[in-house]
Amino acid sequence: MSDMTDHATKGRLLGRSKVEDLVIVPLFALVAALILGAVVMVATGVDLATIGRSYVALLQGSVGSVNAISETLTAALPLVLAGLGLALGFRAGLFNIGAEGQVVMGGLAAVVAGVALGDLPAVIALPGAILAGAVTGAFYAGIAGWLRAATGAHEVISTIMLNLISYRLLDYLLRTPLIQKEGRADPISKSVPEVAELPRLLTFLDPNLRLHAGIFLTLAMVALAYWLLFRSKLGFEFRASGENAVAARFAGMNASLTIVLAMAIAGALAGIAGANQTLGVLGRATPGFSAGIGFDAIAVALLGRSHPVGVLFAGVLFGALEAGGRQMQVDAGVSIDLIGIIQSLIIVFIAAPLLVKALFPWGFRRDQTKEGGS
Amino acid sequence: MKRTLWTKPPALGAALVSLLLAGPALGFTACQVTDTGGIDDNSFNQTAWKGVLDAQENLGIEGRFLESQAETDYDANINSLIEGDCDIIITVGFLLGDATAKAAKGNPDQPFSIVDFAYDPPIPNVLGQVYATDQAAFLAGYLAAGMTKTKILGTFGGINIPPVTIFMDGFVKGVNHWNATKDDSVVVLGWDLDTREGLFTNNFDNLDDGRAFAQNLYDEGADIILPVAGPVGLGSATLADELGVDTLKIIGVDADLYFTDTERQHVYLTSITKRMDATVARVIEDTMKGAFSGGVLVGTLENGGVDLAPFHDMESAVPDALKAELDAIRAGIIDGSIAVSD
Numbered sequence: 001m002s003d004m005t006d007h008a009t010k011g012r013l014l015g016r017s018k019v020e021d022l023v024i025v026p027l028f029a030l031v032a033a034l035i036l037g038a039v040v041m042v043a044t045g046v047d048l049a050t051i052g053r054s055y056v057a058l059l060q061g062s063v064g065s066v067n068a069i070s071e072t073l074t075a076a077l078p079l080v081l082a083g084l085g086l087a088l089g090f091r092a093g094l095f096n097i098g099a100e101g102q103v104v105m106g107g108l109a110a111v112v113a114g115v116a117l118g119d120l121p122a123v124i125a126l127p128g129a130i131l132a133g134a135v136t137g138a139f140y141a142g143i144a145g146w147l148r149a150a151t152g153a154h155e156v157i158s159t160i161m162l163n164l165i166s167y168r169l170l171d172y173l174l175r176t177p178l179i180q181k182e183g184r185a186d187p188i189s190k191s192v193p194e195v196a197e198l199p200r201l202l203t204f205l206d207p208n209l210r211l212h213a214g215i216f217l218t219l220a221m222v223a224l225a226y227w228l229l230f231r232s233k234l235g236f237e238f239r240a241s242g243e244n245a246v247a248a249r250f251a252g253m254n255a256s257l258t259i260v261l262a263m264a265i266a267g268a269l270a271g272i273a274g275a276n277q278t279l280g281v282l283g284r285a286t287p288g289f290s291a292g293i294g295f296d297a298i299a300v301a302l303l304g305r306s307h308p309v310g311v312l313f314a315g316v317l318f319g320a321l322e323a324g325g326r327q328m329q330v331d332a333g334v335s336i337d338l339i340g341i342i343q344s345l346i347i348v349f350i351a352a353p354l355l356v357k358a359l360f361p362w363g364f365r366r367d368q369t370k371e372g373g374s
Numbered sequence: 375m376k377r378t379l380w381t382k383p384p385a386l387g388a389a390l391v392s393l394l395l396a397g398p399a400l401g402f403t404a405c406q407v408t409d410t411g412g413i414d415d416n417s418f419n420q421t422a423w424k425g426v427l428d429a430q431e432n433l434g435i436e437g438r439f440l441e442s443q444a445e446t447d448y449d450a451n452i453n454s455l456i457e458g459d460c461d462i463i464i465t466v467g468f469l470l471g472d473a474t475a476k477a478a479k480g481n482p483d484q485p486f487s488i489v490d491f492a493y494d495p496p497i498p499n500v501l502g503q504v505y506a507t508d509q510a511a512f513l514a515g516y517l518a519a520g521m522t523k524t525k526i527l528g529t530f531g532g533i534n535i536p537p538v539t540i541f542m543d544g545f546v547k548g549v550n551h552w553n554a555t556k557d558d559s560v561v562v563l564g565w566d567l568d569t570r571e572g573l574f575t576n577n578f579d580n581l582d583d584g585r586a587f588a589q590n591l592y593d594e595g596a597d598i599i600l601p602v603a604g605p606v607g608l609g610s611a612t613l614a615d616e617l618g619v620d621t622l623k624i625i626g627v628d629a630d631l632y633f634t635d636t637e638r639q640h641v642y643l644t645s646i647t648k649r650m651d652a653t654v655a656r657v658i659e660d661t662m663k664g665a666f667s668g669g670v671l672v673g674t675l676e677n678g679g680v681d682l683a684p685f686h687d688m689e690s691a692v693p694d695a696l697k698a699e700l701d702a703i704r705a706g707i708i709d710g711s712i713a714v715s716d
Contacts, residue, residue, distance in 0.1 A: 061454070065457070067453070067454075067457055071450060071453070071454070074450075075450075171576050184535075185534040185535070185539070185570055186533045186534040186535045187533070187534075187576060207480045208453050208456060208477075208480060208481070210449065210450070210453065277446065281446065281449070282445075282446060282449075286445045286469075287445075287533075287576050287577070288410075288444055288445060288577065289444070289445060289446060291443070291444035291445070291446040291447075292444070323450075326440060326447075326450060326451060326454050327454060329439070329440050329441065330405075330438055330440055330454055330455065333438070333439075335441075336440075336441050336443060
């Protein structure tokens with residue numbers, strides 16, 4: 001019974017009972033991961049001074065300067081966008097592993113559309129390119145959704161396979177004359193024309209600052225996802241199907257349509273994440289431009305507890321780890337791989353809240369601890 | 375609850391105390407951004423990094439590096455080094471060309487040097503380091519043609535970009551030179567000089583690809599393979615190790631892989647060395663002396679920027695007559711009587 005009331009209050013931003021789940025568990029997970037990260041460093045022969053220096057660098061590189069914050073946010077944007085899509089899918093009971101492929105297809109489509117619309121003014125070219133990314137991502141994810149709805153093919157399998165197809169499709173398409181950069185033999189796309197680029201926002205401070213207008217797009221999508229999930233009829237259907245697909249069907253909801261729509265919307269968001277990268281950061285598409293964003297976004301969605309606001313914060317945290325990790329490598333010479341380990345450890349702890357509660361019993365209310373222990 | 379939320383675990387405190395021991399560094403700092411293979415790839419990035427390490431040892435400079443894990447990292451990595459007070463920023467790899475140009479134009483007072491890229495027109499604060507690798511690869515091709523039993527050789531590249539295909543060009547031309555001289559018909563699988571198409575893994579980091587591509591070439595009859603893909607070639611070397619060196623030999627690239635890949639050193643017939651360590655160290659030294667200038671630095675057989683590594687364990691397997699012919703060809707390339715490039 002308590003479970004049901006719990007779900008019923010999910011619509012509220014942060015109910016008192018959710019604070020521990022949404023704030024304290026991730027916070028302690030982060031702390032525990034940093035400590036274990038230090039242990040790993042000690043185990044690999046890094047001395048204490050360097051470990052200290054590397055964590056200072058992690059902090060400085062993520063929030064220590066305007067450039068650091070700019071880099072943190074730049075890295076966070078695609079993770080938040082793709083993470084939102086995955087969160088919607090998770091809420092609808094769909095475990096979509098395909099964000100990576102949807103990022104690839106969406107990002108590529110945005111480049112193609114941007115190049116095609118290059119002669120038009122920015123008010124048309126930029127939205128057009130982003131829209132192309134969203135539609136292509138939606139279509140690509142929709143394939144997996146349709147396969148699930150029509151044939152029962154499990155979306156975990158089909159999305160993983162679609163990821164692999166997207167990599168090779170990208171390699172192939174990047175070498176077709178329509179897309180390939182003139183004068184190059186390697187797979188690399190034409191450059192996105194300026195009118196279709198997401199403009200950089202902070203160049204008046206320093207031309208090296210990379211934060212771009214994708215941040216507005218991302219915040220709008222967080223709001224939209226929140227509204228969709230908790231304020232719209234469709235979102236209710238998503239959540240109902242996710243909680244109990246059979247009950248949802250008996251309540252008169254169209255299960256197949258829900259699956260396809262949830263996948264398509266998730267794909268649209270991942271596609272926008274890809275467009276965000278190609279139009280805002282890279283200016284072109286190359287093999288592997290997705291850089292594992294779609295996979296990191298799974299972690300972001302889980303860390304954010306599939307809540308749009310949680311995804312936003314989780315994405316920023318991962319962005320901070322990425323930007324700070326770079327500084328760790330510069331200042332302390334610690335391998336960037338360590339950041340990967342810390343990120344993974346955070347996920348392990350997040351996925352096991354009981355472990356965190358056992359490790360840090362003083363951080364939680366007594367009754368909660370008891371409940372968790374029973 | 376709020377109070378307990380901020381309770382710090384003791385281990386973190388210990389780590390924080392130790393940070394006080396860290397101080398800022400003085401003197402000359404050379405910073406390097408690697409390509410995606412990683413700093414310890416036994417070939418491309420590692421060779422360029424060795425230049426910084428050599429300078430560190432001989433000139434007492436400080437060296438820093440940043441590994442690019444994906445092409446998305448290039449801009450960000452260069453940016454974070456611009457923040458980090460580098461006296462020179464060295465970017466390693468053709469694919470960093472656009473990112474380096476952008477950063478150099480945005481920061482005209484920061485000296486840059488890039489391995490494997492020459493700008494046209496040149497950028498005043500970038501020194502490009504390029505290599506006439508085809509000269510050394512020509513020798514390797516001739517050698518391989520003289521050593522093959524199956525009359526079939528194989529090659530594959532990382533990505534179809536000039537600094538990769540120049541190896542394959544030289545290799546195929548060296549084989550053609552053998553065929554013309556000896557009236558033989560050794561074929562090279564994996565690269566077509568005319569169509570400029572061939573076998574490419576489309577990455578510089580997947581060792582499994584290196585193994586699979588070598589397996590395919592071996593299945594087609596190749597008994598000597600030239601992988602031009604940085605650490606990807608280590609996967610090919612593993613296959614050669616398992617099949618036995620009599621069945622399959624590998625030609626290394628960039629570094630003398632006999633020394634960098636010591637576990638599998640017996641599989642390397644030779645290596646086409648691209649002495650990025652020498653040019654990088656020289657650029658650092660020049661910059662220290664205040665003699666930095668933009669433009670292009672070309673490594674050739676003549677100035678030792680590219681070369682064919684010793685045969686090491688295979689020394690006795692290579693006939694003396696072939697060695698003498700290689701010496702003659704080398705001299706011919708240097709004096710221009712044998713044209714390698716078009």
